[in-house]
Each structure stands twice: as C-alpha cells, then as structure tokens.
Amino acid sequence: MKEIRVHGRGGQGSVTAAELLAVAAFADGKFSQAFPAFGVERRGAPVLSFTRISDEPIRLRTQIYEPDYVIVQDPTLIEVVDVASGLKDDGMLLINSDFDPETFDIDTKAKILTVNATKIALDIIGRPIVNTILLGAFAGATGEIQPESIMDAVKKRFPGKVGERNAEAIQEAYNMMKEARI
C-alpha cells in the first residue's frame, strides 16, 4: 500500500487532488481511498488531504502518519507546517516551487523534488491552479500512476475546455518530472 499526503491551503484544491488521485488509481486497476483531514474549511488556512493506493481493498481508516509521498502545493506552508512529518526515508517530497530542491531546509532523508507548477498553470491554464498539475508531476516522478488515468479523471470532473487545458498541463508536468523519476 502506498500512502500520499497533500498539503495545501484552503481553496487550492488539495482535497480535489486527493480525490482525483484515488479515481485515477482505481482506473489503473488498484484499490484506492481519499479523504480530507476534516478541517473547518477556510480559504487560505493550511489543509491536509490523504490518498491510499493498494492492490487489495483498503479497510484502514486512520489518518496517514507515515506517508510514502508528500505533495506540497504551496511552499510557504513549509515554514508553518512540518510537511515531512513521518515521511518514510525512501519516500519523496514534491514541492510546487521555482527553486531547486536544495534550497529547502527540510528535516527528512526522503528525496525532495520541485516543479514549477504555478508557471505551467499560468502558461497553459491561465490561472494559478496547481492541484492537477502536481498530480501529473507526481505520476512522472513516481510512476505510481498512469498519466492518462489522471487526465481522464480530470476531464471527467471538469468537462470542456477547462478539463482539456488541465490535461495538457498534466502532460507537460508529467514529461518534465519523468526525467527526475526516483
């Protein structure tokens, strides 16, 4: 079983990202589970969401304390939240940032990767919404999930032009991060 934790701010689509990841993983033939960290939703407040992916049906209902992967949608969270909390040593921390991974002083043995998802979002979607792009980057960096499955899930959730542009951005992020695959 692989466990993924998404850090974001209220309104950035962290919960949607976790859900889309679960939908995509199931399309890949796995079992999956996604849930939010049940906060009182406020725009801008730090939020958490979780996804589990497994070959077997998932029964566990605890929150995720020792993730294999962490996705950080907003680098300013790193100063406020211990984003690497419990992250496995052989895991991966994916940050949306235009800086190099070495720039970040994070207490973890896991590999840190960065992707400038905000730039991709502005270039292709025209709005700084990065949640779907980070899923593309995640798929590229980990190989845990097929990019087509993510694109299908996104197009189904956001029909029409919005979905199309998101899919394009996902592909871009996927290609970019595939080279950095862990």
Next chain:
Amino acid sequence: MPRENKLDKEKMVVVEGSYAVAHAVKTCRPNVISAYPITPQTHIVEDLSQFMADGEIPNCEYINVESEFSALSALVGSAAVGARCYSATTAQGLALMHEVLFNMSGMRLPTVMTIVNRALSAPINIWNDQQDSISQRDTGWIQLYAEDIQEISDMTAQAYKISEDKDVLMPAMTCMDGFILSHVYEPVVLLEQDLTDKFLPKYEPEYTLDPKDPLSYGAFADPNYYTEFRYLQEQAMQNALKKIEDVANEFYDIYGRYYGGLIDEYRTEDADIIIMAMGSVIGTVKDVIDKLRNRNVKVGLLKVRAFRPFPADAIRNVVRDAKVIVTLDKNITLGLNEGALCTETKSILYNTDINVPVIGYMLGHGGRDIKVDTIERIIDEAHEVIRNGIKTESQFIDLREEIL
C-alpha cells in the same frame, strides 16, 4: 454464518460516501424527502437536491423546511399518507428532532433516516463520534451502523425493507461516521436500480390517511391503553431482530453482498479476546487483528450492526467461549463512566451462564483519530486482564493527560 462478499470491480466507481448514499436513496424510489442541511450530512442532501432538480427522482416531493424538527414532522404526515420517506441529519439536528422521533415510532410509521454521526456541542465540534444516535437509543428507532460506504449505501435499501415490514413498522436510522465515511472517496458498487426494484417492492401500508376514508393518527391513549402501545412497540423491535437477519440474507441472494445481519464476525472462531465495535473503526480493527494473528495472538472482532434492537442472543453465542470481551465506544453515558455498548454488553451477560469479563474503552470522541497503536495497546491490556483480572472496567484510552 460468514458469507463471501462478492464485489464486482467492473461495477465499481470511485465516489464520495455521501454521493453513494444519495444515489442509494434515489434508487429506493422515495416519495417524500425532507431534510435540513447540517455538517457533515450536507453533501447527501445536496446530491439529492441535484437529483430532484435534474428530474431523476420521479413521483417525489422534496420539502424544504426551516429546521430538523419540521423536517421530521413533515415526514410524520407524509408517512401517514403512505409515502416512502427519507431524511438525513446529525448531532444537533438529531437532538432537535428528539420529540418527533418518539412520534414517528409511536405512530409506527416506517421511514429511513441516515445519521451522519457527529459529536454534540458544547464545546462546538463538527467531527465524528456516535454520541448523537446513541443518545436516541430509547426513541423506538431501529439503529444500524455501517463499516464502509458500500455497506451504508446497501443498508439504505435494507433499512426500508426492515422498517416497512408489517410485523415491524418502526422507523430506522442508518448510521455512518461523519467525514470518515461521508467525505471519503473509495470504490463502491452504486446500488443497482434493477436489483433494487426486485428487492424492495412498492411500499403498501395497510392503513393510510385518506380524506375519502378518514382515520385518526396520533390519538390520545389514557392510562388504560398507553402501556399496551409501548408493549406493542417492544414486540415490533423483537420482530425486527429476525427481520434484520432475513433481509441481510435476501439482500445477499439478490446482490451478492453481505456484511452480517445483526452482527458480523471476523476471526472469532478460537479467539480469547473479542473486540466489539460499531461503524468505521471496524476496518482499522480488522487490519490490526490480521497483523496480530500473524503473531499468533488469538483476537477476533464482533461487529455490531444493529444497536437497536440489541442482538442479545447473537452476541451471547459468539462471546460464550472467549476469555475477555473488549468494547469500543465513541460515546459516553455521563455519570456512569461507560460507553453504551459496554453497558448493554454487560447487561445481556448478567443472569446467564456466561462468565466472561467485559472491559470498555471510550475513544474517538469529537473526531479524534483512532490509531492502529491505540487498538494494539487495548489488546495488550486485554491480555493483562486474562492474566490478572480486571483492574479498570471502563476508561478513556486516548486522553491527552498533558492538557488536563
């Protein structure tokens, strides 16, 4: 008898728990829906409103009201005219319905209401525990608790069939843990319309309110009569015990899915320690049991699906040869320092030939996550009880001593 749960992956979709419930309600072809939105129940009624707006629920009225009290009151009248009724609520909303809960069951009106379990204020807390429905246990409503979203979805159809049975005629609450199940996305087989039409026939009550053939509902019963109405309600609850089992079997025959009837068992066959629990914590407990069984720890799970009526005989049969019973409660009876499952379990073992110690743990209140190591610690303490007897009969397990 354990049965294989045939889940067809081809038929599964990944949806939110609330959507799965709303879809199940739609599939049961309700005639009247009335509900007032309240976190974390909101997504269910939003999805149902959407279905209504899209014309997907034929022959149905969605009555908008200003409170939960009115929502259930509207259903009292609707059920009396023979409508299949639905509502959903939680916590403070359920508490506000308290008076009407008695009316609905006292007038023997079948209804299904999803309770998205949440803690009661004060202090204000929107997260999960089961204090809300547990506190309504004497209102004459059947109470069923679900483990995952497949079960709560399927339980909706089962609950209609139980509630509408002529030997039962009692309203039913189907309970799902707030957020943990209502807001989770996971693969589920959405309740099938064709199978449901076969499983759940049209509701045809023997008596209905009809201006052409008037009857009185909600009549007055003086001391010469009131006792007998209470007696009949209890008889109906006893009838429901069998009906809940039968319906679970009928459901299995048609859909191929089974979660237990009144109870379910997991690896109890030779268990020294039997954990009893309700709701979403079941999944986590099963994972812990598998882990400990690999280390030859003889531990099993008794899942309580029906809390009302309370399945006394079914539980006695399972726990008879255990060395210790452990109850997990997401509620507390203040002033007794026990959760309700602990109290009820002890009560059904008294005056019997079964002499198994019962220890109770209260946990997961107000949304506190129930972790794997908490369950493991509880099982360690149960071993200690087997060795040296009970030291503490009932306690909180996840207290943060440092802030007290």
Next chain:
Amino acid sequence: MKILPGGICQAGTTRVNKTGGWRNFKPVYNYDLCIKCKLCELLCPDSSVIPREDGFFEFDYDFCKGCGICENECPKKAIDMVLEEK
C-alpha cells in the same frame, strides 16, 4: 376493543359519544325574536346549532352541552336557557 399498532383509529368517533347528557340548562329559541343572524351557529363550540330550510336554526340536543354561549351572544335575546328536568 382491540387496539391497532400506532393508535390508528376510526375518524369521527365523537359522533357516537353523545354529550347532550352533560346539560343542566337547555337552549330554546324564541323564533318571534330571531333575525337569522347566524351568530349562534357560528359560535357554538359543539356544532350543535343546525340550520333549517326556512333560515331559522334548531338545536341538536344529542350534543349540546348547555354552555349558554348562544344565549349570551344572541343580539335579540331570542334564546332562553331553560332548566333541564332530569
């Protein structure tokens, strides 16, 4: 009488429970004074003032409890309360 679950009962059963026997005083019309204003019919709490085809009214003594509201309200003093002979 067996009870039905839920306390469902036949409607309109007050018809068989004749309350006229409660009366001590019975209302009696003086049709010479009555102006057919209908106040007595309107105000009778037991629906015991029954209209006649000629526009006047009569009392349904099976159900009239003799409360005297009609006498009290009649603007023409056309109703007298007369002691029942029991």
